[in-house]
Each structure stands twice: as structure tokens, then as C-alpha cells.
Amino acid sequence: MNLLIIEDDKVLSESIKETTNDLFQVEQAFDGEEGLYLAEQNIFDVIILDIMMPHMNGYEVLEELRKKNITTPVIILTAKDGIDDKIKGFKVGADDYLVKPFHREELLLRLQAMVRRSVGSFKENILSFKDLHLHLKNKTASIGEEVIKLNGKQFDLLEYLINNKNTILTKEQIFDRIWGFESDTSTTVVEVYASNLRKNLKKYDYDQYIKTFRGLGYMLSDGEGNV
């Protein structure tokens, strides 16, 4: 689970990071532009967004993001508690709105509620695609009764694909998400991992669902015959 904190107050940002560290892989941005840039990579599961920031404020960031079809859940975190501010926040596409000061627990709860829904399934820690199940807790995968052996990054890749089924993910997105921004390996590793993953799923005929889109990327599709 990846969380992006866009907040110019470094003390607060750090404190949020601390409280969320157990549940999330946290990235921080300290102004609007940086936040927008990171969020555009579309590799986060949820974003915490401050409103009052220099240069580019939170509303602008969010508006721009939605315009670019990035639908990552966003929770606005701000001292502005007027109803007009809230209206504006929701209008530009926020999913939740929390007023400072707040309880750390409440933030955590709201984050979890959000992620739980976007990742689907209330049965915690199990992610499914047809009869294929990922047990996130111990990083094992199974189809029916049979356990499939997937190594670390193969598992991550499959998880990412399932979480975004029926949407094309570019190699860059996949790479950024799994290998991290400043990894210095080339994005062709993605091809290798796609290939290995397919090989492992072939036995169960699940490789067919991993479609490649030339010049675009990969997609996990639950449609059968269609492209």
C-alpha cells in the first residue's frame, strides 16, 4: 500500500508519516508542484492533500489530477473548516475531508476505510481475480487448492495488475510502482517479469488474461475472447 503525503509543513508531514508508517509505504511531497508530479505517476493507493501551500494550492493539484484521469482516492487535510471550503474540496474531486486538528487515529481509520473500498473485498488481506487468490499477508498465491509459487516482485506485479484490472498500465507505471522512482535498472525488466509471471500462470491457463498493448503497456483483463 503506497501513500503520498502532500503537505508543506514538514513537522506535520513527518508526524503523519510516523503514524501511517506501519500500514503504508510513504512518500512525501512538500509543495503542490512536486505533489502533482508524484501523484501523476499513478502508483499510489491513497493521497493526503493539504490545501494551503505556496505556489500551487491543494485545490489546484486535485483539479489537475482529476483532469488527467488520475482517480486515486484523496483525503483533504486542512485547517479550513468552513462549509464553503468543504464544498470546494469535494467539488474538485476529494473523497474525504478532515479538519485540523485531528486525532491521528481518525486519519488512520479514514485512510483504511478508503483503501479497503478501492482495493475491494472486505475479506481482509485477500485479493482475488476469478479463482486466483493472493494472500497479501504472507505473499502467497493460490488457484483453487493449489498454491502457486511466485517470488517477491512477481507477486507485486500480479497484485498491481489485479488492483487495476481492465486498465492499461504502462511499463513506466509498473516500474515506478514496483521498483521505485530512483531505481537505476531499465524498464525492460518489466518485460522479463511479465514473461515469468505468464509462465507461472500458464499451467492454470491464467496467462491468457495478461494482455499486452503494444506501445502502451499491459492489462489484466477479465473479458475472455475479446482483445
Next chain:
Amino acid sequence: MNLLIIEDDKVLSESIKETTNDLFQVEQAFDGEEGLYLAEQNIFDVIILDIMMPHMNGYEVLEELRKKNITTPVIILTAKDGIDDKIKGFKVGADDYLVKPFHREELLLRLQAMVRRSVGSFKENILSFKDLHLHLKNKTASIGEEVIKLNGKQFDLLEYLINNKNTILTKEQIFDRIWGFESDTSTTVVEVYASNLRKNLKKYDYDQYIKTFRGLGYMLSDGEGNV
């Protein structure tokens, strides 16, 4: 959009109904049992749930609901503003938590945000021309049930045409848009792609809508026989 209000205070329930009536088809339940019974029908898009009710309180209703795998989004509405109450609410499966007294607008905004997410994802990113639909998210096209296989630039061309239906686009415009300004291929490729696209649409008789205008360019036209 169907909304269920589970609230024993009839005055408040009625007032909520009034504010939400424009956007939702509203049902009301005035105690926990009734609320649970209705919610179990699983026909609602979102539920507003009060906590303090006689016999069966809101926590119990929600817990029971989730146990039965009803995942309808639930927003808890209560006078209890202690953090422990919130924790309990989210723990049993709430998606949002709003403390009384509240602004009607805020309730409405939160309801919308919730619905937008659970329903919205389906409608998004579909571009249509008559019965032909482009799914921008996964770059597939379909007419009715049938999926049409279009490769990258053919899809782009069709998308561009649909976005500008009933206006003539010159070959230069098309070329600049799809191939990019400083591409060094000649604009005659546009003709080839128009041809290929027509061939792919011929099967469904949709090739007729792509009209050629000598010396001007191409146009996708609604009208049947006429120019």
C-alpha cells in the same frame, strides 16, 4: 440512485429525506431491525445509519450487514463525537462518519463522493458515436456486444474523429495530432489509416460515416445519406 436512511428520530429522518430527495430515491427505516431487513435486500447505493436507536443499535446493524457480505457504502451519522466511537464505527465497517449537528450540504457532498466512487468507475472514459463505443481506459472499441480490434493509431484516429464529429479535419491536422509535428513521414499515411479504419468498420456498416472531402480532409458524420 437509491438511499436508505436508518434513523429513529422521525423529524431528522424527514429532514434528511428532504435534502437528499433531489439526488436519490429515498427509503426510510425507523429502527435497527427494519433498517437491517431493508439493507439486506442489497438494492441500495448508499446507507445513512444512526447509532443510538432502541433495541438494535447502528453498530450491530452494520456488523450484521458486513457479516452477510453486504458491502453497500455506509455513512454513520451520530451525536457521538468521541474518538472511541469513531474507531468503533470504522472497525465494524463504516465508510464515513459524520457528527451531529452537521451542515446538510456536507452530508450531501459526502454521499455524492461515495456514490461517485462506487458507481462512477464504470461510466468513465467511454466515448461513443451511435452504437460504437471506445473504452479509453483500455483502448478497446466495441459495437453492441462485439469487440473490434483496432491497433494503436487506428484507435487514435477514430478517437480524434469522434471527438470532432461533424467537422472536417484536414490531413495535416490529423497528421499533426496523431503522428506529431516533427514526424518525418508524409501525410499520405493518413490515407492509409483512413482506409484501414474503414475496412475494420465495414463489417458493421460504420465505414459509411467516414466521409472524404476532396481537397479538404475527412469528417465523421452523424447524418446518413446527406453530406
Next chain:
DNA sequence: TTTGCCCAACCTTAACAAAACCTTAAAAAA
């Protein structure tokens, strides 16, 4: 006004070129 011819613009096809991707295996790192 009509007819017939010419030419430019456009269509279509097929062959070739070039990306993009797949797979494997070996080297490197953990």
C-alpha cells in the same frame, strides 16, 4: 446544357522496414 476527356486527389494493397516485445540464459546480487 450536355458529353467526353484529362488530371489531380484519393483509395487500396502488398511488400518491406523498424519498432516493440518475448524468451532464455547467464551474470550479478542478496
Next chain:
DNA sequence: TTTTTTAAGGTTTTGTTAAGGTTGGGCAAA
């Protein structure tokens, strides 16, 4: 050891070009 990365060669798809066929408007002669 197991996992990750790099490299290389093979495969497939897509992009591009060129050539020949088709269409339709302009224009002159009837």
C-alpha cells in the same frame, strides 16, 4: 541458494512507402 538484472537473439506486430487502381471535378467542344 534464490532472486534480480542484464544481454542477446528471435518473433510478432505495426508503421511506412510505393505502385497501380479508382473517383470525381473542371473544362472544352459539340
